[in-house]
Amino acid sequence: xxxxxxxxxxxxxxxxxxxxxxxxxxxxxxxxxxxxxxxxxxxxxxxxxxxxxxxxxxxxxxxxxxxxxxxxxxxxxxxxxxxxxxxxxxxxxxxxxxxxxxxxxxxxxxxxxxxxxxxxxxxxxxxxxxxxxxxxxxxxxxxxxxxxxxxxxxxxxxxxxxxxxxxxxxxxxxxxxxxxxxxxxxxxxxxxxxxxxxxxxxxxxxxxxxxxxxxxxxxxxxxxxxxxxxxxxxxxxxxxxxxxxxxxxxxxxxxxxxxxxxxxxxxxxxxxxxxxxxxxxxxxxxxxxxxxxxxxxxxxxxxxxxxxxxxxxxxxxxxxxxxxxxxxxxxxxxxxxxxxx
Ligand code: HEM
Numbered sequence: 001x002x003x004x005x006x007x008x009x010x011x012x013x014x015x016x017x018x019x020x021x022x023x024x025x026x027x028x029x030x031x032x033x034x035x036x037x038x039x040x041x042x043x044x045x046x047x048x049x050x051x052x053x054x055x056x057x058x059x060x061x062x063x064x065x066x067x068x069x070x071x072x073x074x075x076x077x078x079x080x081x082x083x084x085x086x087x088x089x090x091x092x093x094x095x096x097x098x099x100x101x102x103x104x105x106x107x108x109x110x111x112x113x114x115x116x117x118x119x120x121x122x123x124x125x126x127x128x129x130x131x132x133x134x135x136x137x138x139x140x141x142x143x144x145x146x147x148x149x150x151x152x153x154x155x156x157x158x159x160x161x162x163x164x165x166x167x168x169x170x171x172x173x174x175x176x177x178x179x180x181x182x183x184x185x186x187x188x189x190x191x192x193x194x195x196x197x198x199x200x201x202x203x204x205x206x207x208x209x210x211x212x213x214x215x216x217x218x219x220x221x222x223x224x225x226x227x228x229x230x231x232x233x234x235x236x237x238x239x240x241x242x243x244x245x246x247x248x249x250x251x252x253x254x255x256x257x258x259x260x261x262x263x264x265x266x267x268x269x270x271x272x273x274x275x276x277x278x279x280x281x282x283x284x285x286x287x288x289x290x291x292x293x294x295x296x297x298x299x300x301x302x303x304x305x306x307x308x309x310x311x312x313x314x315x316x317x318x319x320x321x322x323x324x325x326x327x328x329x330x331x332x333x334x335x336x337x338x339x340x341x
Contacts (some may be wrong), residue, residue, distance in 0.1 A: 005068060005071075006071060007019040008028075009068075009071050009072060009075045009138075010071075010075065010139065010143065011136050011139070012132045012135060012136040012139075013135070013138040014139045015130070015132050015133045016029070016136035016137060016139065017029045017030060017033055017136075017137065017140050017284070018134070018140050018143075018144060018213060021216070022216075022218060022280070022281075025203075029133070029137070030280075030284065032116075032119060032129065032137070033284040033285075034136070034203070034284055036115050036116070036119050037115050037116065037137070037284075038112075038143075038284050038285055038287060038288055039110050040113075040287055042110075042115065043287045043288045043291055045110075045123075046111070046288070046291075047186055048150075049111075049290060050186075050291065050295055051295075059216065060227050078139060079135065082135040082138045082139060083135065084136065085113055085138065086117070086131065086134060086138075087116055089113045089114060090117060091112060093117055093118070112138075112141060113138065116129065116134050116137060116138070117134075117158045122287050141285070142285075144285060145285050145288070145289065148208040148209060148210075148289065148291055149206070149289050149293060151206070151208040152202060152203065152206070152208050152289070153293060153297070154299055155202055155205075155208075155291070155295055156198065156202040156206075157204035157300065157306070158197065159198075159201075159202060159205075159206075159254045160301075160306055161298070161307070161308055162254070163254055163308050164307075165303070166198065166254070166256060167244075167305075169194060170194055170198060170301045171302070172299055173192055173193075173194045173195065174192065174195070174298070175303045177191050178192075179190055183299070183302065184295075184298045184299060184302045186294075186295055188296050188298070189295070189298065190300065193260060194260070194298065195260070195294070195298055195301065196255065196294075197258075197259040197260050198256045199252060199257040199259065199265060199290075199293055199294055199296065199297060200256070200259045200264070200265070200273070201255065201258065201259060202247070202254075202271055202274075203266050203273070203275035204242045205242065205254055207238050207239055207242060207274075207275040207278070208275065209238070209239065209275065209276075209283075210238055210239035210276045211235040211236060211237055211239065212235070212236045212238060213277075213281070214233050214234065214235055215232055215233070215236070215281065216231065216232070216234070217229070217230055217231065217232045217234055217237075218230060218262065221333075222269070236274070236277070238274050238275065238277075240271055241274065242270075242272070242273065242275075244272075246263035247272045248272070250289070266290075267286070268282045268287070270341055276289075288298065
């Protein structure tokens with residue numbers, strides 16, 4: 001990926017995964033993300049928690065708005081926070097190891113930070129992870145994983161508010177598959193095709209990473225007659241692909257039905273639906289993100305009736321993606337669904 005001032009500050013000089021250049025160290029970091037931190041088994045082990053919580057280089061030296069200064073100061077505050085998390089977990093991990101040694105008790109299920117620390121301490125595959133890299137990874141997970149997921153949720157809730165008939169259809173599906181006597185479980189999700197179609201349609205119309213993350217070409221290439229020299233920064237305009245009328249009928253409509261009975265999915269094999277990118281730099285948090293988005297939307301559909309407050313009109317809900325301090329989505333929520341008796 002491309003290295004700029006902002007990326008250097010936010011990634012401990014590219015010691016992370018997002019901004020590190022393709023090469024052996026990136027491969028090592030990627031393996032840790034995929035195998036140790038975000039494997040299907042580990043994502044599944046967070047189920048209980050989910051349920052409970054529901055710039056131009058030659059102008060680089062200029063800083064007319066004082067943004068670099070602010071960024072450096074924020075970065076120092078973040079570093080103190082990440083260091084605090086690591087130190088706290090190290091202490092807890094050592095205490096748990098002590099207990100295990102004395103009474104043979106097994107430690108509890110690990111979260112991602114525990115997994116990072118265990119990896120540093122337990123595994124010996126000839127490579128190790130420095131504390132700076134661990135902090136960079138924690139920062140990646142928080143920065144890459146929170147805004148994206150919350151934007152996806154904000155957008156889908158907005159669409160459900162704007163389209164009451166879609167909400168009703170989704171609630172009818174929920175009623176017939178899960179019923180009203182228990183809460184929906186993650187294991188129900190494969191049996192809810194309309195919910196799946198809603199989530200896919202939301203990722204199509206509102207991809208949280210509309211131009212992915214900037215890529216750097218590693219060799220000379222020619223695409224559609226254009227020469228792309230090695231070292232070019234490339235953006236993939238997924239937002240435009242997803243709204244291309246040559247690929248999707250009525251591309252600006254929120255129309256989940258288009259995905260019913262379709263094999264098309266968000267896993268990086270269908271190049272007209274790429275909310276998580278594709279190829280070796282594809283989002284390693286896809287599994288976790290999908291689990292959180294699906295389950296949250298499922299719970300909302302099952303337990304809430306949504307409507308707009310009096311002071312908001314449907315037209316106010318056009319811009320759902322941009323995160324602006326004063327444009328938070330407001331909705332009136334009528335809890336009490338499902339009726340459990
Ligand atoms: C709805 C939620 C999410 C969306 C839409 C999303 C989307 C993306 C996209 C589009 C990319 C760039 C892919 C490319 O340029 O080819 C990416 C990269 C990345 N994402 Fe996500 N992401 C989400 C959630 C998460 C979560 C939950 C995590 C971590 C827990 C995460 C961690 C990362 C990391 C570390 C990278 C950089 C990978 C690399 O450069 O090798 N993302 N994500």
